[in-house]
Amino acid sequence: MNIQIDTVNYLNLTVPPEIVADTLNIEVSSHAYLPKTDDPESDWVASVAVPAFKLIRKRYGHPVPSFCSIGTGSGLDVLAAIELLGADHVGFTDLQSEVVETAAKNITNNLRKGKKVIMAYGAGDLLSPLSGQQKYYDVIYENLPNVPLDGGSGIAEKRNSGHFLEKRREPIPALVHNNMLDLHFLALLQARQFLTENGSVYSTLGARVNLDIFRLLGLEAGYDSQILTYSWKIQAEAEDVLSGYARQEAAGLGPFHFYLVHDLRTAFSGTSVEESGTGALEIEKTLVPHQLSATEAWAAWKNGKEIGHTVAVLQSTPRIK
Structure with missing residues (x-):
C-alpha cells in the first residue's frame, strides 16, 4: 500500500521542510502498522513523537547527531527525526525483514535532493539487529506494543506492529509484566x-x-526516568486493542485506564507541550474520576462512545553504577 503525506501538515511545520521532501511518498508493508495520516489525533508519530522530537531539539539547542528507532514500521518516525532533530546518522529495527527493507526505501526516497543520511538497520528482536553496526546513539526512541498476540494468531497472519509474541526467555519483574510493559523494559535493558x-x-x-x-519501570531497568511530555490520543484500532486489554485485565493484569474523548479534551485544554511533563501528575489526578477500566471502555466503545487514553513520553538516562 502506498500513501502520500503533506510534510508541513504532518510535522506541524511553519516553514517548508529542509531535509525531507515536501510530500512524503510512503510504502507501507503488509506487516507494518498503517499510519493514520488522515486523522492526526489518532496517528502516533504526528500526535506523540513529533511534539517530543521538537522539545528534545529545543532542549539540546543544536542538531541531535544520531537517532535510533526500535520498531520503526514504515520509517515515518525516522523521517520525522531526520527533519526535526537534524539527525544524520540513523538506526532502525523492526521484527520482519520486509518491514525494515521497505522503511529503508522510504527514508532514502523521501530525502531532498543532495541530502544524505548514514543508515544502520536490521530485522529481529528490539536492538539486537544493530549489533556490530553503527553502535552509539544520542536518542533511542521506541514505540513498542503492549498487547500480546492471541495464542492462535500466527505472526504472518496479520499486521503485527500492535502486538508481540508473549513468550520471552528473559526474566521480567512482576511489576513490569502485570502492567503489560514487557517490551519497554527489555528495550531499556538492551x-x-x-x-x-x-x-x-x-x-x-x-x-x-x-x-x-x-x-x-525505569528504575527496574537501571535508569533515572522522568516524564518528558504527557498528552492523549484517540484509541487507534479500538476494537482490537480494547478487546486485548480487556482480555488481559480479565486474566488478572492491570487494572488499565481509558477515558471518554471529551473528558481527555477537557483535562488537557490549555496545557502546552513544554508544561505537560512537569504537570503530568496533576493532570492525571483530574482524570481519576473519569477512568474507565479496559472492560468498561470496551463496552462503551461497542455502544458507540469514542475512547481515548493518555500518552507519556518517558525520558530515561542510565544510572551511574
Whole structure:
C-alpha cells in the first residue's frame, strides 16, 4: 500500500521542510502498522513523537547527531527525526525483514535532493539487529506494543506492529509484566550498550496505568526516568486493542485506564507541550474520576462512545553504577 503525506501538515511545520521532501511518498508493508495520516489525533508519530522530537531539539539547542528507532514500521518516525532533530546518522529495527527493507526505501526516497543520511538497520528482536553496526546513539526512541498476540494468531497472519509474541526467555519483574510493559523494559535493558555517553532512551507509552509505574519501570531497568511530555490520543484500532486489554485485565493484569474523548479534551485544554511533563501528575489526578477500566471502555466503545487514553513520553538516562 502506498500513501502520500503533506510534510508541513504532518510535522506541524511553519516553514517548508529542509531535509525531507515536501510530500512524503510512503510504502507501507503488509506487516507494518498503517499510519493514520488522515486523522492526526489518532496517528502516533504526528500526535506523540513529533511534539517530543521538537522539545528534545529545543532542549539540546543544536542538531541531535544520531537517532535510533526500535520498531520503526514504515520509517515515518525516522523521517520525522531526520527533519526535526537534524539527525544524520540513523538506526532502525523492526521484527520482519520486509518491514525494515521497505522503511529503508522510504527514508532514502523521501530525502531532498543532495541530502544524505548514514543508515544502520536490521530485522529481529528490539536492538539486537544493530549489533556490530553503527553502535552509539544520542536518542533511542521506541514505540513498542503492549498487547500480546492471541495464542492462535500466527505472526504472518496479520499486521503485527500492535502486538508481540508473549513468550520471552528473559526474566521480567512482576511489576513490569502485570502492567503489560514487557517490551519497554527489555528495550531499556538492551539500549544501555547503544547509547552515547549523554544519550537517553525515549519510551512512548500509552499511559493506561498510573504514571508512577513508568518511573518504576525505569528504575527496574537501571535508569533515572522522568516524564518528558504527557498528552492523549484517540484509541487507534479500538476494537482490537480494547478487546486485548480487556482480555488481559480479565486474566488478572492491570487494572488499565481509558477515558471518554471529551473528558481527555477537557483535562488537557490549555496545557502546552513544554508544561505537560512537569504537570503530568496533576493532570492525571483530574482524570481519576473519569477512568474507565479496559472492560468498561470496551463496552462503551461497542455502544458507540469514542475512547481515548493518555500518552507519556518517558525520558530515561542510565544510572551511574
